Amino acid sequence: MNLSVRGKLDRVFxxxxxxxxxxxxxxxxxxxxxxxxxxxxxxxxxxTVEFRKMQRNLFGRGDEQLLHAEVxxxxxxxxxxxxxxxxxxxxxxxxxxxxxAREIHRQFGQExxxxxxxxxxxxxxxxxxxxxxxxxDSAFHSQDIDEIQRMVAEVLKNADNPQLKDTSAEKLFAIxxxxxxxxxxxxxxKHHEYAAALREVEGILFHSETLPGLLGPRPGEPAAPLxxxxxxxxxxxxxxALLDRFLWVQEWVEEKPGHPLVMKRRVRxxxxxxxxxxLFAYVEQNAGKMLRxxxxxxxxxxxxxxxxxxxxxxxxxxxLGTMLITVIGMLFVIPLGIISAAYxxxxxxxxxxxxxxxMGINTLxxxxxxxxxxxxxxxxxxxxxxxxxxxxxxxxxxASMTLAVLTLPVMIRASEEAIRAVxxxxxxxxxxxxxxxxHTFLAVTxxxxxxxxLTGVILSLSRIAGETAPILFTGAVSLGAVPxxxxxxxxxxxxxxxxxxxxxxxxxxVPHNQYGMVVALMMLILILNxxxxxxxxxxxxxxxxx
Amino acid sequence: MNDANLTLTLAPAxxxxxxxxxxxxxxxxxxxGAHLGRALLFFITFTSVLAVLLILVFVVVRSVGFLSQSSLxxxxxxxxWRPTAEEPVFxxxxxxxxxxxxxxxxxxxxxxxxxxxxxxxSDIISWKVRNVxxxxxxxxxxxxxxxxxxxxxxxxxxxxxNQFGFSTGTNALNAALxxxxxxxxTIISVSEDSISALGRELREAxxxxxATRLETIVRAVIPAAHSGIIxxxxxxxxxxxxxxxVVWMASGNAPQIPHPWWDLAQSVRTLTATIAGEMGxxxxxxxxxxxxxxxxxxxxxxxxxxxxISEYFLTRAKxxxxxx
Numbered sequence: 001m002n003l004s005v006r007g008k009l010d011r012v013f014x015x016x017x018x019x020x021x022x023x024x025x026x027x028x029x030x031x032x033x034x035x036x037x038x039x040x041x042x043x044x045x046x047x048t049v050e051f052r053k054m055q056r057n058l059f060g061r062g063d064e065q066l067l068h069a070e071v072x073x074x075x076x077x078x079x080x081x082x083x084x085x086x087x088x089x090x091x092x093x094x095x096x097x098x099x100x101a102r103e104i105h106r107q108f109g110q111e112x113x114x115x116x117x118x119x120x121x122x123x124x125x126x127x128x129x130x131x132x133x134x135x136x137d138s139a140f141h142s143q144d145i146d147e148i149q150r151m152v153a154e155v156l157k158n159a160d161n162p163q164l165k166d167t168s169a170e171k172l173f174a175i176x177x178x179x180x181x182x183x184x185x186x187x188x189x190k191h192h193e194y195a196a197a198l199r200e201v202e203g204i205l206f207h208s209e210t211l212p213g214l215l216g217p218r219p220g221e222p223a224a225p226l227x228x229x230x231x232x233x234x235x236x237x238x239x240x241a242l243l244d245r246f247l248w249v250q251e252w253v254e255e256k257p258g259h260p261l262v263m264k265r266r267v268r269x270x271x272x273x274x275x276x277x278x279l280f281a282y283v284e285q286n287a288g289k290m291l292r293x294x295x296x297x298x299x300x301x302x303x304x305x306x307x308x309x310x311x312x313x314x315x316x317x318x319x320l321g322t323m324l325i326t327v328i329g330m331l332f333v334i335p336l337g338i339i340s341a342a343y344x345x346x347x348x349x350x351x352x353x354x355x356x357x358x359m360g361i362n363t364l365x366x367x368x369x370x371x372x373x374x375x376x377x378x379x380x381x382x383x384x385x386x387x388x389x390x391x392x393x394x395x396x397x398x399a400s401m402t403l404a405v406l407t408l409p410v411m412i413r414a415s416e417e418a419i420r421a422v423x424x425x426x427x428x429x430x431x432x433x434x435x436x437x438x439h440t441f442l443a444v445t446x447x448x449x450x451x452x453x454l455t456g457v458i459l460s461l462s463r464i465a466g467e468t469a470p471i472l473f474t475g476a477v478s479l480g481a482v483p484x485x486x487x488x489x490x491x492x493x494x495x496x497x498x499x500x501x502x503x504x505x506x507x508x509x510v511p512h513n514q515y516g517m518v519v520a521l522m523m524l525i526l527i528l529n530x531x532x533x534x535x536x537x538x539x540x541x542x543x544x545x546x
Numbered sequence: 547m548n549d550a551n552l553t554l555t556l557a558p559a560x561x562x563x564x565x566x567x568x569x570x571x572x573x574x575x576x577x578x579g580a581h582l583g584r585a586l587l588f589f590i591t592f593t594s595v596l597a598v599l600l601i602l603v604f605v606v607v608r609s610v611g612f613l614s615q616s617s618l619x620x621x622x623x624x625x626x627w628r629p630t631a632e633e634p635v636f637x638x639x640x641x642x643x644x645x646x647x648x649x650x651x652x653x654x655x656x657x658x659x660x661x662x663x664x665x666x667x668s669d670i671i672s673w674k675v676r677n678v679x680x681x682x683x684x685x686x687x688x689x690x691x692x693x694x695x696x697x698x699x700x701x702x703x704x705x706x707x708n709q710f711g712f713s714t715g716t717n718a719l720n721a722a723l724x725x726x727x728x729x730x731x732t733i734i735s736v737s738e739d740s741i742s743a744l745g746r747e748l749r750e751a752x753x754x755x756x757a758t759r760l761e762t763i764v765r766a767v768i769p770a771a772h773s774g775i776i777x778x779x780x781x782x783x784x785x786x787x788x789x790x791x792v793v794w795m796a797s798g799n800a801p802q803i804p805h806p807w808w809d810l811a812q813s814v815r816t817l818t819a820t821i822a823g824e825m826g827x828x829x830x831x832x833x834x835x836x837x838x839x840x841x842x843x844x845x846x847x848x849x850x851x852x853x854x855i856s857e858y859f860l861t862r863a864k865x866x867x868x869x870x
Binding site: 007024336356364371408501521 | 580588590592593594659662665686690696727759760787789791795818839845
């Protein structure tokens with residue numbers, strides 16, 4: 001082959017190997033970067049007044065007085081929104097108005113009974129208001145403005161009736177006037193369309209049956225049973241997403257038959273008559289004043305329990321559960337691992353037992369994690385617990401023991417490496433002074449190997465904290481009380497991350513909490529691993545005498 | 547010199563705190579102590595072997611009920627997995643195939659990349675740069691599998707769906723890509739070990755014949771290190787086939803064999819994902835649970851087998867590199 005071609009090929013090859021590592025780095029950055037960025041927004045974000053309300057009510061944080069002042073200021077700006085919507089509703093929401101008229105009629109009857117009027121007068125007045133009510137009802141349901149004007153005029157003829165003065169029946173006339181005014185401004189044939197569109201707008205602004213809205217429920221409204229519906233957008237990014245949904249309607253339309261649907265956006269204000277359009281401009285301009293976003297550091301994310309399946313609150317119990325399982329697991333794995341490693345290094349005399357033990361460790365390291373889960377369920381939960389008189393139920397203890405078996409090879413290998421790295425001269429010096437082998441190990445080899453063993457401990461810690469599959473059937477739950485004993489199951493960061501990624505639809509609405517959970521887990525593990533890597537490089541420098 | 551004048555003065559013997567000779571009782575105690583202690587330590591060390599045996603026994607025992615009542619040929623040869631039907635059918639062929647399918651697909655991505663990276667680490671960069679790059683690989687290995695799964699299902703799946711117009715983002719390609727990333731650290735470190743263990747002589751001999759670096763590595767180094775590289779691939783495969791969370795979250799969980807076979811954009815389901823997904827809903831001592839434990843046995847057998855193969859190749863690699 002030509003020399004220059006060979007040279008070029010060589011350079012291409014070198015570049016390709018370099019590129020492979022660059023690609024790895026990029027993959028690492030692509031995975032970690034966006035996730036850490038989005039996860040950190042669970043703690044650092046722009047919190048609105050709704051967030052502070054929620055913190056005050058659910059967790060008792062923040063100054064009551066300041067909050068009241070702030071809420072009063074925001075209500076100032078919100079009132080206009082309420083007024084605009086109510087005013088528009090008067091002309092549009094006919095069902096609600098009919099219901100209101102009927103309610104007034106009932107109330108009026110009650111008042112009459114309380115007054116103890118003579119029977120014939122009572123019947124007459126009742127009949128009169130019934131007529132008014134029915135006329136109003138047909139006016140509400142009419143789509144012809146002339147007819148409406150005629151009917152309302154007939155109703156209003158009774159407005160001067162002295163017997164109706166200062167009674168609740170007067171409210172009927174107020175409704176009639178407002179309705180007439182509103183009816184003159186809108187296209188009556190679109191009543192139902194307007195009503196449906198208005199309901200949607202109200203859902204986005206306040207809250208719908210299932211989803212929270214921008215501003216939260218209106219003052220005086222009874223508290224919704226779902227906690228998340230009791231507050232508006234607690235975060236400014238959430239608020240902006242809702243604002244976008246408020247201002248724009250997204251529709252999937254088929255542009256040409258047979259083609260995939262295309263998403264189209266159109267201005268939502270256009271689906272309303274001009275009388276309501278100022279609302280949209282007003283909300284867009286004053287969203288900041290109605291919500292007051294502020295930079296917030298919600299470090300309590302790491303200690304709070306969640307509310308309404310992770311809609312609000314944090315990941316405190318998950319962190320606690322992960323720590324419990326990890327610590328208890330380490331109680332089993334540290335002594336076992338160090339003793340095994342010491343035996344393997346110090347007493348490795350006879351051939352075939354050693355080979356069997358090594359094979360055992362290698363095999364254990366290769367067993368799939370889900371099989372550890374099966375084993376934990378079959379052995380610890382269903383066999384060992386009944387044998388010892390415990391209840392055969394998944395719990396922290398079973399999960400810890402299962403994970404301890406899983407990490408045993410990691411611990412043994414790291415400790416063995418650490419013990420082997422101690423220079424033989426240390427040991428020989430001690431033996432020469434007459435110390436026994438056992439004593440030598442305890443007083444000389446073990447302390448010298450300790451930093452290296454610590455590396456193994458940290459690596460096992462991070463492995464236990466991150467594993468999910470083995471604890472699926474042995475002690476992890478997605479929702480439940482904070483555990484009070486080792487015989488209770490617990491939530492963990494790892495299982496929680498799984499659950500929030502695929503489990504429920506609600507979690508999709510709070511990506512910051514979703515990412516927050518998994519990033520908390522990753523940070524925990526990456527910090528542990530970074531510590532292990534640093535420690536190891538220092539230990540080996542020291543042992544090499546640099 | 548007068549020898550007679552030489553006087554030998556001996557210092558008086560130091561007072562020994564205790565008699566140097568032990569009494570028979572002390573002797574016996576010491577002997578027993580050393581041996582009993584050793585036996586105890588041996589027993590503790592034996593825990594690992596015991597654990598393997600217990601895993602094998604308990605997983606097998608739980609599946610015996612199923613294997614004796616249901617036909618093994620149906621389990622291995624039938625493609626229909628209907629465990630909760632009126633007349634349940636436990637045909638795991640599609641699921642076994644799914645496991646192998648995503649693992650092999652992952653290897654197709656991971657092995658070439660892993661070998662290139664191993665060559666880069668061992669032959670191309672300096673020791674100092676290597677010490678910076680190595681931790682990167684370790685971090686890749688340290689990220690918990692559920693975090694990879696999260697990434698696959700929340701970030702990668704929607705992106706793939708939008709970008710390539712797949713009918714679903716959770717498919718074999720998604721799972722294979724993530725599994726490849728997870729298998730890479732194993733593949734890189736094992737094959738790098740075997741490549742750098744070969745020593746300078748081989749490379750220098752090749753260079754002195756006038757070979758370029760590419761020729762040296764492709765014609766001399768990699769053939770000499772092939773045992774280690776095969777072991778690396780097998781270990782990577784082991785990692786991929788035993789992985790649960792990623793495939794459960796990212797592979798779509800449809801028990802089917804992709805048709806045509808190269809269509810990675812279809813959903814598949816693996817053994818691990820089936821166990822993880824269905825275990826929680828099975829009543830105790832049911833056939834369904836037995837079938838899941840039988841899948842566990844199958845997984846164990848596969849990993850045991852791959853373990854033996856990798857051990858074989860690792861031993862050969864050690865012999866080839868001249869180490870004991």
